Amino acid sequence: MQRSPGLTAGDRMLALATLSFDMAVPEVMLPLVTGARTVLMPREDAADAAMLIRMLEQQEITVMQATPTTCYLLLDGGWRPPRGFKLWAGAEPLPPALAAKLLATGIDLWNLYGPTETTVWSTMGPITSVGERVSIGAPIDNTTVWILGDDDQSARPARSARSASAAPAWPPATSSAPNSTRSASSPTPSHPDGRCIAPGIWAAGRMPARSNTWGGRTIRSRSAATASSWERSSLVSAASRAWAAASW
Structure with missing residues (x-):
């Protein structure tokens, strides 16, 4: 994941998942091996659109891993991501209509899929356009x-x-x-x-x-x-x- 979808030492990643949830693995471990910065946010605060948007802006977050449910929350709250923002959507199906709305904001959007046992993702792919279905990409490295x-x-x-x-x-x-x-x-x-x-x-x-x-x-x-x-x-x-x- 450091290579694709990609994380660099200059990135700031927002960690939304609780530490007992498998989605927390890349949020916590990936920045450590890359030299990037992790910003932890209490789960209860992440359910508040205003607080989540404020955190993204104040901490100058460049990468976020989120469920489509959280993406809906952000868009409904009026979120305007900065240029080059990277969003990795996963854990839930990514509806084409939502993907289209996210792409319209200008973000770098990726769709990820994987059962917990593979710790954590199995396939991923960039979303640059939307059709009837949203692709889950190809197997990640070593999978x-x-x-x-x-x-x-x-x-x-x-x-x-x-x-x-x-x-x-x-x-x-x-x-x-x-x-x-x-x-x-x-x-x-x-x-x-x-x-x-x-x-x-x-x-x-x-x-x-x-x-x-x-x-x-x-x-x-x-x-x-x-x-x-x-x-x-x-x-x-x-x-x-x-x-x-x-x-x-």
């Missing part, structure tokens, strides 16, 4: 995304399946609880000794050559969102990225 069939093997395009993702940093974090690791994960299709997370996102292949996919996921509130992924899209270099034409 691979598969489309798996019922047998937990890579599914052929145009077949209903589920997505799964894996990151090298994930298995050691749960090595002290091997039984929990096995029950919460699946073997990776290309590495029998590896494990991957299958978060319950259903997908279907669309194009045989590119394996762009989309599907739906039902979350605990019983609302649904569309999701996208790629069959074995590896992020070794920017040239190997396969950008999606679907949304989360």
